[in-house]
Amino acid sequence: MLADQALALFDGQLKTQNRSEHTVIAYHNDILQFLNFLGQEKGVEPEKISIEEVTVDWIRSFLSDLTDQGLERKSMARKLAALRSFFKFLCKDGYLVQNPVQRISTPKLGRKLPEFLYFEQMEKLLQTPDCTTVLGARDQVILELLYGSGLRVSELATLNREDVDSDQMLLRIKGKGKKERLVPITKYAFEAIQAYLSMRENSQKALLLNYQGSRLSVRSIRRILNNLANQAGLPLHIHPHMLRHSFATHLLDGGADLRSVQELLGHAKLSSTQIYTHLTRERLREVYDETHPRAKYS
Secondary structure: OEHHHHHHHHHHHHHHOOOOHHHHHHHHHHHHHHHHHHHHHHOOOHHHOEHHHOOHHHHHHHHHHHHHOOOOHHHHHHHHHHHHHHHHHHHHOOOOOOOOOOOOOOOOOOOOOOOOOOHHHHHHHHOOOOOOOHHHHHHHHHHHHHHHOOOOHHHHHOOEHHHEEOOOOEEEEEOHHHOEEEEEOOHHHHHHHHHHHHHOOOOOOEOOEOOOOOEOOHHHHHHHHHHHHHHHOOOOOOOHHHHHHHHHHHHHHOOOOHHHHHHHHOOOOHHHHHHHHHHHHHHHHHHHHHHOOOOOOO
């Protein structure tokens, strides 16, 4: 079977699976890019290539060419996923006997270092809400708990008033996998919670409410945080997890041990927390390069 016929059949298969138009186009273009590469290497038109001609070596040559072009591993992995789906379909429907992608492993993706706010930026953000209004007082609670206790936004949204232990200054958090953990809250967070609740007329069990008196959603928290960042004049797109990253980074910068940070974040594996040690090393290198006179020599 000619490659262009096979690609048309695959496009049709994706559409019957109710894939989005964006996905169909992306997969089509990725496969077409491979066929164009193969055509150039063989010196023939792409539409004259037979799918039986495709071997594991040609797939590897294509990936090697993408590497030489400087393509990111994430993009390479996506193109390989498209080829994997394409040839799996051809084999499953009997158009091809052997899958040339079967022995190709997906390139390992490098872990992206988490984004965080510097202490000065965080302080600026914390001073932004107008705490003389009930909504401003609520927004202060959002900031204090995301940053002061390192909560996930989903954990914050599901907090109830009864989850706040005023005597021991602790929060009872329902984390991933319905696992519960106790997290300390700062004096600032506790005072913010008390101020907010004293201004609030609604006695609903949810800790954070929207202007209509219903539980605040994750989406609304994201929107509120983004608005506060704009008011603070921060030149960044601020998302809730960035405050969690800042919480962990600032703890480690202050001398906290990794195991304690793991416990506070509710990470099941220490490896999930170790990404922050890479981040602090990057910061140390940056400070060193910018401030040490011998490091500036070029």
